[in-house]
Amino acid sequence: MxxxxxxxxxxxxxxxxxxxxIGLCGLDISEVHEASNGVEALERLAATPVDLxxxxxxxxxxxGIEFVKRMAADPALSRIPVVIVATPMSEDRVEEILDSxxxxxxxxxxxxxxxxxxxxxxxxPQGGGHV
Amino acid sequence: xxxxxxxMLTEVLSSVLEEAAFFMIEPEAVPDRFDGDxxxxxxxxxxxxxxxxxxxxxxxxxRNLAANMLGIDPGDPEADEQGRxxxxxxxxxxxxxxxxxxxxxxxxxxxxxxxxADDHPETRRATCAAAVRVDxxxxxxxELDLEPGR
Numbered sequence: 001m002x003x004x005x006x007x008x009x010x011x012x013x014x015x016x017x018x019x020x021x022i023g024l025c026g027l028d029i030s031e032v033h034e035a036s037n038g039v040e041a042l043e044r045l046a047a048t049p050v051d052l053x054x055x056x057x058x059x060x061x062x063x064g065i066e067f068v069k070r071m072a073a074d075p076a077l078s079r080i081p082v083v084i085v086a087t088p089m090s091e092d093r094v095e096e097i098l099d100s101x102x103x104x105x106x107x108x109x110x111x112x113x114x115x116x117x118x119x120x121x122x123x124x125p126q127g128g129g130h131v
Numbered sequence: 132x133x134x135x136x137x138x139m140l141t142e143v144l145s146s147v148l149e150e151a152a153f154f155m156i157e158p159e160a161v162p163d164r165f166d167g168d169x170x171x172x173x174x175x176x177x178x179x180x181x182x183x184x185x186x187x188x189x190x191x192x193x194r195n196l197a198a199n200m201l202g203i204d205p206g207d208p209e210a211d212e213q214g215r216x217x218x219x220x221x222x223x224x225x226x227x228x229x230x231x232x233x234x235x236x237x238x239x240x241x242x243x244x245x246x247x248a249d250d251h252p253e254t255r256r257a258t259c260a261a262a263v264r265v266d267x268x269x270x271x272x273x274e275l276d277l278e279p280g281r
Binding site: 092 | 147150151197200201202213216217219220223224226227228230231236237238239240242243244
């Protein structure tokens, strides 16, 4: 089954970089949606549910941790896994992010294969498409 | 904890530009000033000590940086449009890499949002600085201002 993903990052360059990695990682992706902060992402998810979210932490308006907490508290969204894609962080901060409800933490810069492996681990082979 | 050295800053700058932007790097002496049209990006951090990192590079470097990060031709108009954003994003990655390298991953820290100006930065006395030349021939300078130890 082809996947729909949501990329949440305030940097347009990073959103394009993540899109590029998604395109190169070999997964069967039908559509990649974008949002520039947590508020925009929640609005997008209300209109279009996705299979997985890739989100930054350091964003204006609503940061990634608050966004993950809001998703975890919403029964309609809590089943959607969130992978935090961000710059290196302290162990405490990564723990806080995972405790808030994120499924995984991917450090920038990353290789497309790392993203593929993570998506397969989270969604299972049925989410893997033609790898 | 000792202050960061120019060598450490050079290593962080080189590894990020190599891994995140696919440039080949040669260390250079830090110039007294930057000539020509440049972008100057800054990011604040707060850890055991607070401070600011400032990345300065030519517009041509920013264009090539965007091209490398996005996998497009440097002549593509999008590379020119995204140069400024690419410099901010690479500084964001540099910020995380520097802080975890200097303070360690067990120290809590906060990174601010990168800010990019399209002008020469005001002259300041940095705690330390590093410069590298990338394979396009452009120079990149990273400066660190660190608050006094507490």
